[in-house]
Amino acid sequence: MPNEPHPDQQYITALCSGNEALIREIYAKYARGVQIWVTQNNGEVADAQDLFQDALMAVYDRYCGREFVLTSSLGALLMTICRRKWFDRLAQKTREEGVRKWEENRYNEEDSEWEAAEAAILQQKRQECLSQVFKLLSEQCQKMLTMVAAGAHSVEQIAAELGFANANALYQSKHRCTARWRQLFYEHFKEN
Amino acid sequence: MENSERIDKYLRGAMDADEKAGFEAQLAKDAELANALELQRDMELFLRRKTQRESLQKQLPAIGKDYFQQAQGAKVITMPRQRRLFLAAASLAAAIALFFMVRWALSPSLFETYAQYPPLALTEKSAGADWSLAETAFNSKKYTEAGALLAQYVAQNPLDRQALLYLGICKMEEDKLQEAQAIFLEFTPGEADLKDYADWYLALSFLKAGDKANCRQVLQQLSNTSPFRHQATDLLNKL
Numbered sequence: 248m249p250n251e252p253h254p255d256q257q258y259i260t261a262l263c264s265g266n267e268a269l270i271r272e273i274y275a276k277y278a279r280g281v282q283i284w285v286t287q288n289n290g291e292v293a294d295a296q297d298l299f300q301d302a303l304m305a306v307y308d309r310y311c312g313r314e315f316v317l318t319s320s321l322g323a324l325l326m327t328i329c330r331r332k333w334f335d336r337l338a339q340k341t342r343e344e345g346v347r348k349w350e351e352n353r354y355n356e357e358d359s360e361w362e363a364a365e366a367a368i369l370q371q372k373r374q375e376c377l378s379q380v381f382k383l384l385s386e387q388c389q390k391m392l393t394m395v396a397a398g399a400h401s402v403e404q405i406a407a408e409l410g411f412a413n414a415n416a417l418y419q420s421k422h423r424c425t426a427r428w429r430q431l432f433y434e435h436f437k438e439n
Numbered sequence: 440m441e442n443s444e445r446i447d448k449y450l451r452g453a454m455d456a457d458e459k460a461g462f463e464a465q466l467a468k469d470a471e472l473a474n475a476l477e478l479q480r481d482m483e484l485f486l487r488r489k490t491q492r493e494s495l496q497k498q499l500p501a502i503g504k505d506y507f508q509q510a511q512g513a514k515v516i517t518m519p520r521q522r523r524l525f526l527a528a529a530s531l532a533a534a535i536a537l538f539f540m541v542r543w544a545l546s547p548s549l550f551e552t553y554a555q556y557p558p559l560a561l562t563e564k565s566a567g568a569d570w571s572l573a574e575t576a577f578n579s580k581k582y583t584e585a586g587a588l589l590a591q592y593v594a595q596n597p598l599d600r601q602a603l604l605y606l607g608i609c610k611m612e613e614d615k616l617q618e619a620q621a622i623f624l625e626f627t628p629g630e631a632d633l634k635d636y637a638d639w640y641l642a643l644s645f646l647k648a649g650d651k652a653n654c655r656q657v658l659q660q661l662s663n664t665s666p667f668r669h670q671a672t673d674l675l676n677k678l
Contacts (some may be wrong), residue, residue, distance in 0.1 A: 265495055267502065274506040280624045282507055283653055296507035300499045307495060312484050370481075374492075377485045396486030426443060429478060 255321035262303060263311035273303070277322045281329050290333065301371075302328040308374040309367035319359065327364040373436065380431035388424035395421060442472060446479045508660070550647045553674055554612075559585070559605050561592065577605060582612035600626070600633050607637070611644045619644045639667040642674075651678050 261269030278299055285295035302325045310317070381389060387409065394405045395417075406417040448454055449462050466473050485492075559577040561570040573588035586609030593602050607622035623644065626637035638661055645654035655678055658671040665671070 262495070263491075265491065265498060267498065270498070271502055271505075274502055276627050278503070278506040280621075283620070283624075286653060287650070292507050296500075296503045299507070300503050303499060304492075304496065307492065311491075312488050373478075373481050374485055377482060378489075378492075381485070392486055393489065396483060396489075422443065422447075425447075425479075425482065428482065429443070429475075432478065432482075 251316075251318070253317045253319055253321075256317040258321050259306060259310050259315075259317055262307050270303075273321065273325075274299075277325050280322065280326060284326065285329070285333060288333065289337075294333070294336075295329075298329045298332055299325065301332060302367075305364075305367040305371040308371040309363075319363070323360050324363055324367070327360040328367055331361075331364050331368060376432060376436045377428075380435050381428060383431055384424060384428055388420075388427070391417065391421060392424055392428070442475055443479070446472075446476050449476070450479060450483065508656075549674070549677060550643060553646070553670060554643055556605075556608055561602065577609070580612075582609045585609050586613060600630060604633055604636055604640070608640060611640060611647065614647070616644050616648050635662060635665040635667065638662075639665065639671070642671070646674070646678075654678065 258269060258273050260266075262273070278295075281299045281302075282292060282295040285298060286292065290298075305328050306321070306324065381392075384392075391405065391409055394400060394409075395402070400408070402414040402417060406412075406414050409417070411417040411420065445462060449459065454462060466476065556577075559574050561574050570588065570592055573585055573592060576582075576585035576588060586606060589602060589606040589609060593599065593606055596602060603622060603625070607619045610616075610619035610622065620641060623637040623641035626634040628634060638657060642654050642657040642661075645651070645657060655675060658675050661667060661671050
């Protein structure tokens with residue numbers, strides 16, 4: 248039997264479409280909890296704001312543009328992502344202490360929330376890396392890949408606009424650009 | 440045909456049934472191919488969402504500044520360097536602390552002063568079940584007993600947000616402060632009246648925990664229409 252969507256699914260849909268009114272509702276509902284938690288754990292208000300925003304981007308990267316059903320509260324997911332990210336930052340600052348706290352925290356989390364948070368953070372890292380290495384491609388590659396993906400024009404129109412002899416030449420170039428992009432990703436991506 | 444071309448063809452839905460079945464069978468046993476397919480999907484997703492993602496990255500900081508606020512009056516005070524001055528200040532501080540400790544021991548705590556709750560009334564709302572024991576326990580300040588009964592009531596009546604609020608109060612009185620705070624934070628601006636109460640009790644839970652910074656911050660953010668505005672101002676002056 249398929250899982251029933253959680254009412255908070257509307258918030259993720261809003262995040263995906265940039266619906267400001269509902270995104271503000273996400274902040275109104277969940278930001279304060281994160282702020283209180285972060286300030287109780289050696290962080291500043293600015294850290295909390297940064298973490299919350301980062302967590303929303305992780306949720307965006309994980310769910311937007313894919314088929315999914317949210318089965319638990321977005322608030323719980325955001326809090327888990329923020330905790331995980333905060334302990335990672337602590338671990339970078341004071342490695343030993345941070346890792347200990349991180350481990351303690353790990354075993355206090357609900358497994359399902361933890362797994363969802365891990366998946367979101369991993370997806371965010373992949374998307375961030377793709378974004379970084381995309382900028383290393385030639386301008387022609389970037390423009391062509393973006394135009395083809397947008398689907399607003401036919402391949403023939405794109406080929407003509409970018410100066411390719413025909414659609415076939417454009418496809419060959421697209422494969423070369425994609426291969427280069429993929430190679431750059433493998434060279435730069437670090438999971439941990 | 441190279442893997443990348445096969446993946447591209449698969450994602451475009453351009454394979455015939457046999458080719459697709461063969462490709463999917465290979466995916467199940469070839470981790471490298473599966474990883475390459477996953478990456479290709481991520482690349483396409485990145486390209487489709489690129490503009491929107493960049494726009495969201497700009498939109499969030501602008502929204503976030505309205506919801507994350509630094510507590511007012513937080514200042515960093517530099518300690519005097521001279522040892523003599525330091526010792527004098529420390530002695531004075533110790534004397535003041537002793538004065539307040541004696542005063543504190545002889546008078547109700549700030550928390551006790553402000554932690555006054557309206558009586559709980561469940562019986563009139565609950566048809567078919569007798570919750571008078573929960574009422575009696577709460578109204579006679581037996582918070583552990585009341586909390587256990589209220590937890591049962593809330594499980595059976597999840598839409599009764601007022602009862603949830605009282606459960607939070609019981610947790611706070613039992614010193615289960617994090618559980619209490621989690622309950623008070625559940626109330627949203629859409630539940631205007633109850634949220635005013637939840638915010639006030641949230642501030643009291645920080646007061647009880649000795650966390651003055653967060654207590655002050657919550658008090659400063661109470662809504663202008665909160666019935667606790669005057670008490671909040673009074674408490675802020677004492678913190």
